[in-house]
Structures are given as C-alpha cells and as structure tokens.
Amino acid sequence: xxxxxxxxxxxxxxxxxxxxxxxxxxxxxxxxxxxxxxxxxxxxxxxxxxxxxxxxxxxxxxxxxxxxxxxxxxxxxxxxxxxxxxxxxxxxxxxxxxxxxxxxxxxxxxxxxxxxxxxxxxxxxxxxxxxxxxxxxxxxxxxxxxxxxxxxxxxxxxxxxxxxxxxxxxxxxxxxxxxxxxxxxxxxxxxxxxxxxxxxxxxxxxxxxxxxxxxxxxxxxxxxxxxxxxxxxxxxxxxxxxxxxxxxxxxxxxxxxxxxxxxxxxxxxxxxxxxxxxxxxxxxxxxxxxxxxxxxxxxxxxxxxxxxxxxxxxxxxxxxxxxxx
Numbered sequence: 001x002x003x004x005x006x007x008x009x010x011x012x013x014x015x016x017x018x019x020x021x022x023x024x025x026x027x028x029x030x031x032x033x034x035x036x037x038x039x040x041x042x043x044x045x046x047x048x049x050x051x052x053x054x055x056x057x058x059x060x061x062x063x064x065x066x067x068x069x070x071x072x073x074x075x076x077x078x079x080x081x082x083x084x085x086x087x088x089x090x091x092x093x094x095x096x097x098x099x100x101x102x103x104x105x106x107x108x109x110x111x112x113x114x115x116x117x118x119x120x121x122x123x124x125x126x127x128x129x130x131x132x133x134x135x136x137x138x139x140x141x142x143x144x145x146x147x148x149x150x151x152x153x154x155x156x157x158x159x160x161x162x163x164x165x166x167x168x169x170x171x172x173x174x175x176x177x178x179x180x181x182x183x184x185x186x187x188x189x190x191x192x193x194x195x196x197x198x199x200x201x202x203x204x205x206x207x208x209x210x211x212x213x214x215x216x217x218x219x220x221x222x223x224x225x226x227x228x229x230x231x232x233x234x235x236x237x238x239x240x241x242x243x244x245x246x247x248x249x250x251x252x253x254x255x256x257x258x259x260x261x262x263x264x265x266x267x268x269x270x271x272x273x274x275x276x277x278x279x280x281x282x283x284x285x286x287x288x289x290x291x292x293x294x295x296x297x298x299x300x301x302x303x304x305x306x307x308x309x310x311x312x313x314x315x316x317x318x319x320x321x322x323x324x325x
Contacts, residue, residue, distance in 0.1 A: 001237070002026045002066055004109075006100060007073030009036025009047065011182045012115065012171055012229060016071060018042045018180065019230045028065055030058075031074070039325040040180045052096030058103035069111035069237055070104055072097065075145070078188055079119070082141035083283045093144035098151065105159055111240045112152070113233055116165040116248065118222075118289050120146040128292035131250055138286065149248060156246040164236040169222035169252035169291045171229055173312040174319035181319030182226075190259060191223070191313065194266045194274060195320045205274065207259050209281030212288075218259035220288040222252035225306035225315070235300040252291025253304045262309070269313045 003020055007013040008029030013036070020027050021042045029041050032051045041047050050057030052074055075093045076082065082089040097114075104112065119142030120135050137143045148165075155161040172191050174181030182192045197205040210217045232251050239247070257265070263274050296302045306312050 001068040002028075004028050004030060004061075004065070004067045004070045005073065006030045006052065006070065007036065007075070007115075008045075009033055009038055009041050010073055012226060013071075013073035014040035014042070014180050015175060015226045016073070016230045016233055017045055018175065019227070019234065021045055023234075028061075028067070030061055035185070037183060037325045040183075052099050053091065055099050055103070058099055059106075062103050062107040062109075067107075067109050069113065069240070070100065070109060071113040071115075071233060072100060073115045075115060077117075077141060079139050079141050079285060080188070080282050082139055082144070086140035089140045089144050093141075094147050094151075097148050101151070101155055101161065104161070110160060110162055111237065112161060112163040113236050114148060114152060114163060114165040116149060116167045117142060117145045118167050118169045118250065118252070118291065120149065120167060121289075123286045124288055124290075128254065128290055129250060130292035131248060131295050139283070149246075153246040161246070162240045162244055163246045164240060165246070165248040166229070166232055166236060167248060167250045168229060169224055169250070169289055171226050172223040173225040173227070173306065173315040175227070176315050176318070178318045178322055181316060181323065183323065183325055190221075190262055191266070191316055192320065194263060195270075195317055197274060197276075198270060198272050199320060205276040206279040207276050208279050209285065210278050212281070214258055214287055216258050216260045219285060220256040220258045220290065222254065222256055222290040223262075223309060223312055224252050224304060225312045228253070228304040228306055231305075232296060232300060232302045235302050239300055249296040249300060250291045250293050251296055252293055253307055254291055254293060255307070255309070256288060256290035257309055262313075265309050266313050266317075269310055269317055
C-alpha cells in the first residue's frame with residue numbers, strides 16, 4: 001500500500017514508518033520537525049517538510065502522490081502545556097486535522113488511522129477503561145482528541161470516510177534493534193526521564209504528586225510497548241478494508257504501574273539506584289488510567305507481545321545508552 005504518515009519523524013510515527021517500510025509498503029512522511037527528528041525516519045523513506053496548518057502544503061503533497069491510506073500522529077501532546085496554552089492545541093490538533101481530512105477528501109483517499117488518547121475518558125469511573133466508559137476529558141489536550149473523534153464520525157456520515165481511532169494509554173519502550181527510540185525536547189514522559197537521570201546525572205528526576213488515591217500515592221498508568229502499538233495500526237488498516245464506519249479502540253496491556261513501581265523496575269533492569277525528589281501534582285493529570293483492550297483483541301485480532309514492564313523498560317534502556325538524536 002501507499003501510506004502517508006503525518007508526524008512520521010516523531011516517536012510513535014517513526015516506529016510506524018520503520019515497521020511499514022520493513023513489510024514492503026510505500027511510505028511518505030509529512031512532518032514539520034517541530035518535535036520530530038529527520039534522523040528517525042527510516043532510510044529510503046521520503047520526508048516531506050510541511051505543516052498541517054498550511055493547506056497549500058497538503059495540496060502540493062497530495063497532488064504529487066497517490067495514497068491508499070493516511071496515519072495521523074501529528075499532535076501536540078503535553079497535558080500541562082495544553083492547560084496553559086489551549087489555543088495552540090485547538091489550532092494544531094483540531095484545525096490541522098480538518099485540513100488533512102479535507103485534503104484526503106479532495107483527492108479521494110478514504111481510509112484514516114487516527115492517533116487518539118486515553119485522555120478522552122478523563123477521570124476513570126471503573127478499574128479498567130473500555131470503549132463504553134463515559135468520555136469526559138479534563139484537559140484541553142484530551143478535549144482536542146475527543147473533538148477529532150466526533151469529526152471523524154461526522155465525516156463518515158457525510159463523506160464516507162472510513163476511520164479507526166486508536167486510544168493509546170502510555171506508549172513506552174523503543175525499537176528492539178536500538179535504531180530509534182523516544183527523544184523529546186523537552187522530555188516530559190516518565191520512563192525516558194528516569195533513564196536520562198541515570199545516564200546524565202544532570203537532570204533531577206521528579207515524582208509529580210505523592211497523595212493520589214492509589215496504593216502508593218503516585219499516578220498509575222498502563223504502559224504499552226511502541227511496537228505493539230504499531231502492530232495495532234497495521235491490523236486497523238486491514239480492519240478498514242472490510243469494515244465501513246468510524247471506529248474506536250482502546251490500546252493498553254491492561255496492567256497498571258505506579259510511578260514508584262516504574263522507578264523500582266528501572267532499577268532492576270539497569271542495576272542502578274535511582275534518586276528522585278517529590279513535586280506538586282501536574283494540572284490535569286488523573287490518578288489512574290488503565291485500559292480494557294478486549295474489543296481490540298476481539299475485532300482487530302490484536303495481542304500485545306510485551307506484557308512485562310521489565311521487558312519494555314529494557315528496550316528503552318538499550319536505546320538510551322546508544323542514543324543518536
């Protein structure tokens with residue numbers, strides 16, 4: 001297939017590009033490199049510089065290439081930043097996506113895989129979050145993701161666009177070969193910050209919030225390996241070949257780990273003691289987010305391969321020790 005990857009120079013997008021190219025698909029990456037890295041794009045894959053907020057960039061891209069499907073990873077994704085600057089998030093995540101969808105409509109592309117988020121659910125009302133859980137995001141980032149899911153349903157009803165929204169819980173880990181991994185500036189995700197604190201000795205590791213309603217008082221999250229996420233995207237493409245509509249699936253491994261549990265696991269993997277300090281909780285962070293991925297397992301025939309947190313952390317540690325960008 002000929003597949004456009006928007007945000008293909010970023011963390012999740014670059015792993016998706018590598019997997020697709022490795023399976024013989026023709027891939028084009030569209031990225032403004034505001035948070036991505038051109039070094040992360042697999043060799044031989046075309047990288048087109050452009051911005052979703054410039055419709056002319058998209059018109060030129062779609063005029064030069066024929067695409068069978070589009071995968072969209074180009075989102076601003078920092079919860080705290082979205083609270084402080086919601087205008088940036090509504091522009092990039094909502095208006096940018098509408099521009100992309102309209103470019104697809106104008107060029108007859110009818111299959112779309114959307115990188116959504118568990119943040120659309122807000123504070124959990126049950127131990128495991130399935131697709132029927134109420135959708136009540138508590139921060140602008142989550143609201144933008146939910147807004148796009150509503151748009152996708154409307155675009156299907158009006159224009160016949162087929163889509164799958166994949167609601168990630170916490171992407172983690174790295175390509176097992178160590179060629180690409182997680183590299184953000186600034187880095188706000190827990191696992192890379194744990195590992196950076198070990199490798200550099202310069203960045204102080206902070207634990208945000210110690211009084212949440214969880215067993216040890218720190219936030220609990222469901223960590224899913226990056227390649228398991230990419231597998232789900234491939235299965236979602238196949239799913240759209242046979243299934244009309246706008247669909248949504250939750251993706252996680254179904255196990256929650258607290259911040260302190262992640263630190264202790266990283267100590268086991270690296271064989272090093274990890275020092276940290278406590279800090280106030282971040283605005284907009286729910287105490288617990290753990291997935292029930294039963295629907296994805298059943299309908300996409302998806303099964304995570306990385307089920308142990310130590311194995312996920314080990315792939316990230318391998319990457320960070322040899323990080324090139």
